[in-house]
Amino acid sequence: MTHSTVNDLSNFPKTIAFIGAGNMASAIFGGLLSNGLAPEQIIATTKSHESCERTRENFGIRATTSNHNACEAADIVVLCVKPQTLPEVAKDIAPHLSPDALVISVAAGIDIDSMTRWMGESTPIVRCMPNTPSQIQQGACGLFANDQCSQQHKDDAESILSSVGIAVWLDNEDDIHAVTAVSASGPAYIFLVLEAMIEAGVKQGLSQELSKSLAIQTVLGASALAISSEYDPAELRKRVTSPGGTTEQAINVFESKNLRAIFSDAMDACANRSKELAKAASDH
Numbered sequence: 001m002t003h004s005t006v007n008d009l010s011n012f013p014k015t016i017a018f019i020g021a022g023n024m025a026s027a028i029f030g031g032l033l034s035n036g037l038a039p040e041q042i043i044a045t046t047k048s049h050e051s052c053e054r055t056r057e058n059f060g061i062r063a064t065t066s067n068h069n070a071c072e073a074a075d076i077v078v079l080c081v082k083p084q085t086l087p088e089v090a091k092d093i094a095p096h097l098s099p100d101a102l103v104i105s106v107a108a109g110i111d112i113d114s115m116t117r118w119m120g121e122s123t124p125i126v127r128c129m130p131n132t133p134s135q136i137q138q139g140a141c142g143l144f145a146n147d148q149c150s151q152q153h154k155d156d157a158e159s160i161l162s163s164v165g166i167a168v169w170l171d172n173e174d175d176i177h178a179v180t181a182v183s184a185s186g187p188a189y190i191f192l193v194l195e196a197m198i199e200a201g202v203k204q205g206l207s208q209e210l211s212k213s214l215a216i217q218t219v220l221g222a223s224a225l226a227i228s229s230e231y232d233p234a235e236l237r238k239r240v241t242s243p244g245g246t247t248e249q250a251i252n253v254f255e256s257k258n259l260r261a262i263f264s265d266a267m268d269a270c271a272n273r274s275k276e277l278a279k280a281a282s283d284h
């Protein structure tokens with residue numbers, strides 16, 4: 001497993017087409033622009049003329065409703081439509097890809113086998129699973145490349161996805177389900193933890209506003225400490241848990257109510273749903 005983080009794209013020599021310009025696409029091309037990619041190197045497509053106009057105005061990039069024109073002008077095509085729209089779009093654009101064009105798909109639950117069925121055996125494809133903190137360039141994304149991808153294709157995919165956070169290569173496509181359980185759905189778990197901490201703080205007498213500020217900053221600070229520290233999270237936890245102290249009482253309650261088993265069950269359920277959705281999509 002290798003990973004990389006945000007990088008300088010001012011000399012990135014390729015044109016990138018985004019098929020779909022919604023939440024995920026705009027997060028990624030927003031990241032590319034902040035990392036120095038020239039606006040004229042990005043073409044986004046949308047279904048409606050209104051979205052097309054809005055994308056052009058908000059980001060200063062090229063935008064069109066013609067997927068064919070965008071693909072013909074691009075070295076790399078990033079598929080950012082909803083999973084249910086992908087089969088039709090993938091089949092339709094396949095004849096319009098430039099020779100050796102890399103296709104990157106962010107669609108949840110669509111596997112490489114389905115993509116190659118729709119786009120041709122020889123298409124280099126990188127499948128990825130990003131998450132919503134990509135919107136502020138704090139994303140975590142798992143990547144898997146098919147055998148048709150050269151090292152250059154992989155480097156290009158990594159440059160694009162690492163413009164919105166960390167990008168981690170997976171050796172097995174099936175690991176996408178675990179990535180879904182850890183990082184793609186993970187922000188929702190942390191939001192739930194935040195909700196619970198804020199409510200408990202209010203119950204103990206803090207105002208909603210104060211409890212919210214303290215809880216959010218605590219999650220941010222703990223994450224930043226975990227990233228920068230030489231110690232792993234278990235050791236960091238031990239270092240704030242003095243024997244006989246206050247934190248220990250809270251940790252004892254979490255452990256006695258089996259918080260680890262709850263997370264394990266929750267993440268198994270998430271990964272199982274990811275497998276079910278992938279199976280349903282591959283039967284398409």
Ligand SMILES: NC(=O)c1ccc[n+]([C@@H]2O[C@H](COP(=O)([O-])OP(=O)(O)OC[C@H]3O[C@@H](n4cnc5c(N)ncnc54)[C@H](OP(=O)(O)O)[C@@H]3O)[C@@H](O)[C@H]2O)c1
Nearest residue numbers: 020021022023024046047048051080081082083106107108
């Ligand atoms: N959002 C996330 O957190 C997240 C995380 C991981 C993966 N993903 C994946 O990201 C993909 C996109 O999700 P999203 O949340 O960004 O969706 P979204 O905001 O609904 O955006 C969809 C975009 O696709 C465009 N579109 C629809 N049909 C099209 C067509 N035939 N040709 C070209 N463009 C078309 C839409 O254009 P109009 O505006 O004109 O309708 C819109 O710009 C999904 O496959 C999802 O699984 C999302």
